[in-house]
Amino acid sequence: MIDKEREIALRALLSRRLIGRRSPGTEALNRYHQALVHRSYLQENENSVEEGDNERLEFLGDRILNLIVAEFLFQTCPYSEGDLTIRMEWTRNRNIARVIVETHIGFEDLVLVGSNQEKTPRIIAGAFEAFVAALYLDLGFSRTKIIIRRILASDLLDYPQEKNFKKLLQEYLQKHNQPLPVYELKSSEGAAHKPWFCYVVRVEGRVIGSGFGATKAQATQNAARQGLQALSR
Numbered sequence: 001m002i003d004k005e006r007e008i009a010l011r012a013l014l015s016r017r018l019i020g021r022r023s024p025g026t027e028a029l030n031r032y033h034q035a036l037v038h039r040s041y042l043q044e045n046e047n048s049v050e051e052g053d054n055e056r057l058e059f060l061g062d063r064i065l066n067l068i069v070a071e072f073l074f075q076t077c078p079y080s081e082g083d084l085t086i087r088m089e090w091t092r093n094r095n096i097a098r099v100i101v102e103t104h105i106g107f108e109d110l111v112l113v114g115s116n117q118e119k120t121p122r123i124i125a126g127a128f129e130a131f132v133a134a135l136y137l138d139l140g141f142s143r144t145k146i147i148i149r150r151i152l153a154s155d156l157l158d159y160p161q162e163k164n165f166k167k168l169l170q171e172y173l174q175k176h177n178q179p180l181p182v183y184e185l186k187s188s189e190g191a192a193h194k195p196w197f198c199y200v201v202r203v204e205g206r207v208i209g210s211g212f213g214a215t216k217a218q219a220t221q222n223a224a225r226q227g228l229q230a231l232s233r
Contacts, residue, residue, distance in 0.1 A: 002033045002051075009110055016105045018151050021139070028138040031057070035130035038123055040114030054130035061133030064141070066091055068132075068148050072156060090156055094170045097121035099155050100128050102183050102220075107131075121170070121180060155217055165224040169201070172228060178203055181227065183220045186210070201227045 002010070010032055014021040024032065030051070039053040069091055073084050089095075100107050101124070111127045113119055135144040169181055187198040197219040200210045208230050211222025 002030060006033060013106060013110060018103060018105055019147055021135070021147075024138060028134070031134045031137060032131065035061075035134040036111045036127050038111065038113045038117065038127070040117035041112040044114045054127060057130035057133040058126045059133075060136070061129035061131065064136050064144065065129055065132045065148065068145050069152070069156065071145075072149060072153065076157065087156070093125035094121045094167065094174075096128055097124040097180065098166060098170065098183075099152060100124060101180060103151060121174075154215070157217075165221050165228055169224040169228045169231075172231060173203065181208075181224070183223060185216070199223045203227070 007029065010029060011024075013019070014024060014032065034051055035054050035057050037051065037053050039055065042053055066088070070084075070088060073087050077084065077087065097108075098121070107128065108119060108124050111119055111124060113123060117123075132144065132148060135147060139147075166181075173179070173181060182202045183199050184202060185197065186200055188195055190196040194214070196212065196214060197216050198210065198212050199216070199219040199222075200207045201220070201223040202208065209223045209225070209227030211219045211224070211226055213219035213222055
């Protein structure tokens with residue numbers, strides 16, 4: 001049984017505009033909670049063991065997420081099978097974790113881990129996959145698909161087949177035991193049909209690069225490229 005503070009935090013997350021799930025029942029709410037519980041947390045909290053960790057939900061959510069992404073790419077991208085396969089690499093853990101952190105909905109803050117366990121991209125991505133399963137069991141496939149597309153569609157469409165500077169920056173930081181980069185929108189100008197975005201990328205609060213682009217994905221890619229160049233000097 002989750003406590004009142006946890007319940008309030010979960011309901012706040014679920015009611016965010018990107019998710020839009022209001023007033024879930026007790027069973028569904030407990031499942032959303034379980035989706036965000038890593039096994040390392042249970043090792044230190046014996047009273048929570050009966051609730052279980054998120055690994056079974058993650059197993060289901062991984063399959064659901066891949067189906068949603070594959071269907072979306074098939075319907076929207078007129079590419080060959082090989083190109084579609086490359087774009088399916090979007091579902092790798094580091095990329096999922098980055099996108100979820102960049103939504104600024106506080107998802108990663110609600111993931112429960114042990115006191116000595118870092119919230120790695122793998123853990124954040126696994127929790128999101130488990131969360132997808134919880135959405136599916138609560139709302140069904142059609143509504144889950146709408147929510148996931150709302151969260152991911154823009155990034156999916158702009159996912160580059162060429163050199164991915166975001167991925168390269170993440171790999172560089174991981175190699176040097178540094179935390180995930182955080183991308184922050186600094187400005188958005190222009191008409192609705194022709195916007196122009198400026199993003200900065202931070203590591204541990206320090207700005208390491210900035211970038212402009214006609215899409216958020218393009219601007220963040222350019223910020224990552226500048227950040228990678230700065231760190232590599």
